[in-house]
Amino acid sequence: xxxxxPASSSAAVCCGFGVPVIPRPKVLVANRGxxxxxxxxxxxxxxxxxxxxxxxxxxxxxxxxxxxxxxxVGPAPSADSYLRGDRILAxxxxxxxxxxxxxxxxxxxxxxxxxxxxxxxxxxxxxPAAAMRAMGVKTxxxxxMRAAGVPVVPGSDxxxxxxxxxxxxxxxxxxxxxxxxxxxxxxKGIRVVRAADELQAAFEGVQREATAYFKDATVYLExxxxxxxxxxxxxxxxxHGHTIHLFERECSVQRRNQKIIEESPAxxxxxxxxxxxxxxxxxxxxxxxxxxxxxxxxLVDAGENFWFLEMNTRLQVEHPVTExxxxxxxxxxxxxxxxxxxLSVRQEDVQQxxxxxxxxxxxxxxxxxxxxxxxxxxxYRPPVGPGxxxxxxxxxxxxxxxxxxxxIAKLSAWAPDRPRCIGRMQAALAAFEIxxxxxxxxxLLQVLASAAFQxxxxxTGLVGTLxxxxxxxxxxxxxxxxxxxxxxxxxxxxxxxxxxxxxxxWALQARQGGLRSx
Numbered sequence: 001x002x003x004x005x006p007a008s009s010s011a012a013v014c015c016g017f018g019v020p021v022i023p024r025p026k027v028l029v030a031n032r033g034x035x036x037x038x039x040x041x042x043x044x045x046x047x048x049x050x051x052x053x054x055x056x057x058x059x060x061x062x063x064x065x066x067x068x069x070x071x072x073v074g075p076a077p078s079a080d081s082y083l084r085g086d087r088i089l090a091x092x093x094x095x096x097x098x099x100x101x102x103x104x105x106x107x108x109x110x111x112x113x114x115x116x117x118x119x120x121x122x123x124x125x126x127x128p129a130a131a132m133r134a135m136g137v138k139t140x141x142x143x144x145m146r147a148a149g150v151p152v153v154p155g156s157d158x159x160x161x162x163x164x165x166x167x168x169x170x171x172x173x174x175x176x177x178x179x180x181x182x183x184x185x186x187x188k189g190i191r192v193v194r195a196a197d198e199l200q201a202a203f204e205g206v207q208r209e210a211t212a213y214f215k216d217a218t219v220y221l222e223x224x225x226x227x228x229x230x231x232x233x234x235x236x237x238x239x240h241g242h243t244i245h246l247f248e249r250e251c252s253v254q255r256r257n258q259k260i261i262e263e264s265p266a267x268x269x270x271x272x273x274x275x276x277x278x279x280x281x282x283x284x285x286x287x288x289x290x291x292x293x294x295x296x297x298x299l300v301d302a303g304e305n306f307w308f309l310e311m312n313t314r315l316q317v318e319h320p321v322t323e324x325x326x327x328x329x330x331x332x333x334x335x336x337x338x339x340x341x342x343l344s345v346r347q348e349d350v351q352q353x354x355x356x357x358x359x360x361x362x363x364x365x366x367x368x369x370x371x372x373x374x375x376x377x378x379x380y381r382p383p384v385g386p387g388x389x390x391x392x393x394x395x396x397x398x399x400x401x402x403x404x405x406x407x408i409a410k411l412s413a414w415a416p417d418r419p420r421c422i423g424r425m426q427a428a429l430a431a432f433e434i435x436x437x438x439x440x441x442x443x444l445l446q447v448l449a450s451a452a453f454q455x456x457x458x459x460t461g462l463v464g465t466l467x468x469x470x471x472x473x474x475x476x477x478x479x480x481x482x483x484x485x486x487x488x489x490x491x492x493x494x495x496x497x498x499x500x501x502x503x504x505x506w507a508l509q510a511r512q513g514g515l516r517s518x
Contacts, residue, residue: 267456
């Protein structure tokens with residue numbers, strides 16, 4: 001791809017408590033999709049020149065065109081492209097970039113890559129490697145939090161190496177228990193065990209999954225908190241000793257331990273518990289010398305007792321709800337912190353305003369067990385209106401590749417109160433037009449309409465209580481025809497652009513109600 005002329009590097013960025021100037025470095029965004037687009041937009045607001053990286057299937061992706069420059073880093077498999085720290089550093093040297101923002105996923109929590117950046121004289125936008133290592137392995141994180149006086153879920157003191165050792169811990173803390181991969185994340189490597197005769201199969205299953213996903217078979221045990229809420233606290237910390245929290249996000253709407261809807265503030269959480277959790281999160285982050293944006297995740301029971309679960313040492317997927325509820329741009333804060341600026345706000349300045357909800361829209365088929373549904377976005381028409389925010393990395397006619405996470409977009413809504421926010425989100429989802437692939441919009445609407453969600457009294461088991469959705473209706477013939485054309489063109493390595501005749505037919509179908517999102 002031809003390079004664009006970079007922005008001037010002679011100007012400066014002003015961040016912090018009136019702290020003056022910081023030179024405008026060139027930022028390489030080591031990610032793809034919606035998060036790469038999100039970071040690139042923040043850089044543009046700050047006037048920072050940018051570099052994108054891409055794999056072969058992402059050569060024409062939106063994030064590539066949003067950046068001033070773009071560098072190919074490899075073929076489709078992430079292990080040969082986005083996870084190649086050496087190629088990311090080579091791209092930085094090639095383009096003169098001195099800051100690298102990893103987004104989330106890929107290299108964002110890779111302490112070895114952080115070390116490599118430091119050794120190369122590059123600035124990594126994120127926490128120090130020591131903090132990553134302290135919190136990146138769940139067994140060491142639990143030990144660090146216990147030492148800091150932070151409450152942790154009862155469980156093993158460290159890894160459990162054998163089934164006999166696991167059985168002893170289980171009988172000590174009581175059934176049921178959760179077996180977990182020590183290096184796990186994203187809902188992978190977790191099994192609930194309710195009796196001794198289930199332990200061996202679960203233990204071996206977690207080890208296999210942990211090895212496959214994380215190349216680390218280490219397993220540990222926690223007491224299973226029945227029907228918990230999953231509430232997390234956003235923190236920000238700079239290198240000048242300032243650590244603050246930006247209140248909580250409710251993340252209990254989960255499918256297979258993967259979040260799909262988040263909101264802030266958490267409904268039906270007392271102010272005393274909210275403040276106590278915030279103070280605990282600040283204490284936890286400070287205990288490991290944290291810097292940048294991070295998240296302390298907690299389990300909360302029906303009595304509002306809460307325990308540290310883990311820390312995500314990066315920006316979270318669901319950060320937009322915190323930004324909408326507090327008015328603080330987390331990515332801008334990250335970029336300024338990485339350049340040595342103090343936080344731009346103090347704890348007393350942070351307030352929750354109104355209510356925000358985020359829904360993750362996936363290319364997946366609810367009627368087929370939520371299997372991924374990659375393919376062309378024949379129709380992609382997001383809703384617009386007051387109080388709505390869309391974070392995405394696709395446009396109409398783009399292909400959702402099969403090689404990566406199937407999330408298409410994050411739709412967020414803000415309103416002065418929770419009922420109006422739910423209504424705004426429901427209306428926005430109903431207006432979201434997607435065709436050419438299966439998606440989960442109907443499932444999101446089903447969750448939002450449930451009595452438990454409407455009342456704000458739900459836990460991580462909510463999704464499992466909902467009835468199956470009906471089978472997706474037969475696709476429109478124009479959609480099927482264009483999908484075949486797009487597949488043919490993609491197989492020949494050419495970009496797919498919807499033909500004019502089909503576009504006019506889609507417009508007619510849309511007016512007749514034939515191309516709604518469901």
